[in-house]
Amino acid sequence: MNTEQPLSKNLLYLAAGTAAILLIPFTAMQFTSEVVWTLSDFIFAAVLILGTGSTYLFVTRKSGTTAYRIAVGLALGTGFFLIWSNLAVGIIGSEDNPINLWYFGVIAIGIIGAFISGFKADGMVITLSAAAMAQALISFVAIFGGYYQSPPSSVIEILGVNGFFVTLWLVSALTFRYAAQKETENHPPE
Incomplete structure (x- = not known):
């Protein structure tokens, strides 16, 4: 019996987790001038997080x-x-x-x-x-x-x-x- 979740569901969790992580600096920007991210910072962070996470999912899916x-x-x-x-x-x-x-x-x-x-x-x-x-x-x-x-x-x-x-x-x-x-x-x- 295979209890592994389908890859698409894991990718959905990864996307949701990435959004949750990016909410941290976004929220901090609303309350302090110490955190200053540009749109390109958010895009780069999203690509880095999603890229790392999806690489993990793809490399380990058959291990x-x-x-x-x-x-x-x-x-x-x-x-x-x-x-x-x-x-x-x-x-x-x-x-x-x-x-x-x-x-x-x-x-x-x-x-x-x-x-x-x-x-x-x-x-x-x-x-x-x-x-x-x-x-x-x-x-x-x-x-x-x-x-x-x-x-x-x-x-x-x-x-x-x-x-x-x-x-x-x-x-x-x-x-x-x-x-x-x-x-x-x-x-x-x-």
Whole structure:
């Protein structure tokens, strides 16, 4: 007996959840001048939330393992948070610091690696490990290249924030590794 909800119903829930999330800044704008979103901010946020959520639904819809679903959620959540924070305030200095554009390379590694690996758990381990290494490399380039000085970010801030994202990428990779092991146990090679 299949207890899974149809994809269309899940997409409807995702759209409703996205609208509910976007009501938060919209409501805040009515009461404070601290929150100032433009129409393009709302559109971008909606596309990012809907895109991340629908990617999760499509990638995990045929997966039977909980570990795989958790790993996909971790990877997508990390990518979402990296994009959101980078565009909102910037990882190094302000959002206007050109080195922050390099973080989109980390996202590209994740997307390209996912497609090359066919979203298979074994391939995602390699992909997310590469994303973690790229994230770490950016922080070292920023520090040793002096990019953190204008606008200023402390070395500790750069190492801390990038270390946080590196950790998330690696936790996701390890969760995919666990999922791959479970798949092998459930379906041993012949």
